[in-house]
Amino acid sequence: MQLKELSNATGTSPASIKFYLREGLLPPGQSVHATRASYSTEHVKRLELIRALRQIIGLNLDQIRSIVTLADDGVPHLALLAQVQRVVLKLEPAVGEVERTAAADAVVRMRGWPDVRSDARDALDRHVAAMQHVGIDLPLELLDRYSGAVDAIAGLDLELTAAGDDVNDIILTAAVGMHMHSQLMLKLLAVAQASHAIRTLEAP
Amino acid sequence: MQLKELSNATGTSPASIKFYLREGLLPPGQSVHATRASYSTEHVKRLELIRALRQIIGLNLDQIRSIVTLADDGVPHLALLAQVQRVVLKLEPAVGEVERTAAADAVVRMRGWPDVRSDARDALDRHVAAMQHVGIDLPLELLDRYSGAVDAIAGLDLELTAAGDDVNDIILTAAVGMHMHSQLMLKLLAVAQASHAIRTLEAP
DNA sequence: TGAACTGGATAGTGGCACTATCTTAGAGCC
DNA sequence: GGCTCTAAGATAGTGCCACTATCCAGTTCA
Numbered sequence: 001m002q003l004k005e006l007s008n009a010t011g012t013s014p015a016s017i018k019f020y021l022r023e024g025l026l027p028p029g030q031s032v033h034a035t036r037a038s039y040s041t042e043h044v045k046r047l048e049l050i051r052a053l054r055q056i057i058g059l060n061l062d063q064i065r066s067i068v069t070l071a072d073d074g075v076p077h078l079a080l081l082a083q084v085q086r087v088v089l090k091l092e093p094a095v096g097e098v099e100r101t102a103a104a105d106a107v108v109r110m111r112g113w114p115d116v117r118s119d120a121r122d123a124l125d126r127h128v129a130a131m132q133h134v135g136i137d138l139p140l141e142l143l144d145r146y147s148g149a150v151d152a153i154a155g156l157d158l159e160l161t162a163a164g165d166d167v168n169d170i171i172l173t174a175a176v177g178m179h180m181h182s183q184l185m186l187k188l189l190a191v192a193q194a195s196h197a198i199r200t201l202e203a204p
Numbered sequence: 205m206q207l208k209e210l211s212n213a214t215g216t217s218p219a220s221i222k223f224y225l226r227e228g229l230l231p232p233g234q235s236v237h238a239t240r241a242s243y244s245t246e247h248v249k250r251l252e253l254i255r256a257l258r259q260i261i262g263l264n265l266d267q268i269r270s271i272v273t274l275a276d277d278g279v280p281h282l283a284l285l286a287q288v289q290r291v292v293l294k295l296e297p298a299v300g301e302v303e304r305t306a307a308a309d310a311v312v313r314m315r316g317w318p319d320v321r322s323d324a325r326d327a328l329d330r331h332v333a334a335m336q337h338v339g340i341d342l343p344l345e346l347l348d349r350y351s352g353a354v355d356a357i358a359g360l361d362l363e364l365t366a367a368g369d370d371v372n373d374i375i376l377t378a379a380v381g382m383h384m385h386s387q388l389m390l391k392l393l394a395v396a397q398a399s400h401a402i403r404t405l406e407a408p
Numbered sequence: 409t410g411a412a413c414t415g416g417a418t419a420g421t422g423g424c425a426c427t428a429t430c431t432t433a434g435a436g437c438c
Numbered sequence: 439g440g441c442t443c444t445a446a447g448a449t450a451g452t453g454c455c456a457c458t459a460t461c462c463a464g465t466t467c468a
Contacts, residue, residue, distance in 0.1 A: 003414070015458050018415080023456095035414045035464050054456090061456070078401055085394045107392065113399035120394035127391045131384050138388075145353035147392055152346055154396035180335050182390040184342075187331045188311065188351055189382055190289045190324035192358035195317035197282060207445070219427050222447080227425095239433050239445050258425090265425075 001039045003029070010047045017047070025050055025065055027072060045168040052172055057179045063087045067175075071167040080167065082119065084174045089123045098122040101129055103138045107147045110140075153181065205243045207233070214251045221251070229254055229269055231276060249372040256376055261383045267291045271379075275371040284371065286323065288378045293327045302326040305333055307342045311351045314344075357385065 007014045020026040026046055029037035046068065053059045053067075070083050085091075104124045108115050131138065211218045224230040230250055233241035250272070257263045257271075274287050289295075308328045312319050335342065 013458075014414095016456085019457060022416090029415095031415090033465080035416090036466085037415070078405075081397070081401070085397070089390060089394055104395075107395075108399075111396070111399070113395065114402050116402065118395070118398050120391065120398045124388075124391040124395050127384075127388055131388065134380055134384070136381060136384055142353060142356055145349055145356065146389060147396070149346060149349035149353060150389065150393040150396040152349065154393065154400045176338055177340060178390060178393055180331075180338070180340055181393055182386050184331055184335065185350060185354065185389045186293060186382060186386040187324065187328040189354040189358065189385055190293055191308075191312075191317065191322070191328050192315070192351070192354040193285070193289070194322050194324045195312075195315070196358045197285070198318050198320065201282075217427075218445095220425085223426060226448090235446095237434070239447090240435090241446070 001041075001043070002036070003039065006039045006043055006047065009044050010051070012047055012051065020047070020050060023061055023065065025061065025068055042166075042168075045166060049168045049172050053175060057088065057175055059087060059175075067171055071171060077167075077170060080170065081174055084171055085178075086119055088175055088178050089120070091119055091123050094122055094126075098125050099129065101125045101132075103128045103132075103143055106140060107143050110144055111147050111151050150181075153177075205247070206240065207243065210243045210247055210251070213248050214255070216251055216255065224251070224254060227265055227269065229265065229272055246372075249370060253372045253376050257379060261292065261379055263291060263379075271375055275375060281371075281374060284374065285378055288375055289382070290323055292379055292382050293324070295323055295327050298326055298330075302329050303333065305329045305336075307332045307336075307347055310344060311347050314348055315351050315355050354385075357381075 001009070003014055003017060006012075007017055017026065021028060026043060029039040029043065031037045049068070050064055053064050054061075067080070067083055067087060070080055101124075104121065105115075107113075107124075108121075128138065205213070207218055207221060210216075211221055221230065225232060230247060233243040233247065235241045253272070254268055257268050258265075271284070271287055271291060274284050305328075308325065309319075311317075311328075312325075332342065
């Protein structure tokens, strides 16, 4: 497959493909000779991954690069997933120890999750602290419902990614899955608010 | 309060404040005479709102303007909340009728929410369709847990906003609340995934 | 043989959110 | 009254990012 065909196959302009090649997001094609290279279905998948991460999740090229370089280095899937999480959670490296929160502790205990330090756990603790800082309190019952919901899908997601064939698919599934579920909550919350508002108005 | 003082009070550069004034995000100060205007605590709050919407939620200036102009026009709080929802949900005007999904119908029935068309409901239907399109299925049990969680907080949020004193506070509470809850899910999901991954590894 | 396409290099574009500069005009002090 | 200081208002410039366009020399295939 030549560059032009790759362009047609993915709906990405040749100029953009060249740009991604320069930026190291897309591995170079098999060089046939000085002025011809051939691209595989791997390239199609990678390109689709790049565009999904950009357009659906809104990652920037640096973030995407930090994921795909790991994939190209052939790191284990779990390490790859950890990086996807770091990026999607917009986790910047912690300065010093992240303080544990009662809310996160409670969730871990409720769900029987292993009580270990991880990037995700740090992110949770920091976010809970941020919510409380702006005056949003998190009653245990709410945490129970939230964590029950995510607990249910985490196992499922993991199966999918563990069984995964292609690295690009694994990344895509993990990143898009997380994003979609979080957005689903946003929409559900909006409908719930609208519903409550209607009720409040109709029965004053 | 003069421009310089407003700048000091909010940590925003005078140049940026001038820019927001030009852009119509910040209402002009009370003009004392040709070269002096005075700003109030209202301006401080508005400026804090603008910066929170930009930096925490990542809205662009167009989106922020679409909210604050409504606030300045003094529209009813419910209409204001609807606009905040539209922006935070990144809802673009529907082209034609949005097709209802079984999943959203099920949620509405489960929760006993009023079954009416709304922007939020449209957003939910479209999002559910998008999730199914990428191969994420939503079992009833999951929808039950998700919607149970949001149902619990929607009432609470509404009380807060209805009781609200300042429009800027209302907008801030609503927007930040939605965003924070959605991000909380993201973090919880990451912890759940990490937990499941650890378990899977420890007991192979 | 020549139009079409390639890889590679370099430069340009457009959008966005500021930021810097310039001009004019009152304010306060002597 | 004159001088300096600073504010407001208008206009132009900046920096970043993700492309996009142009140019060139080499190859291929109709």
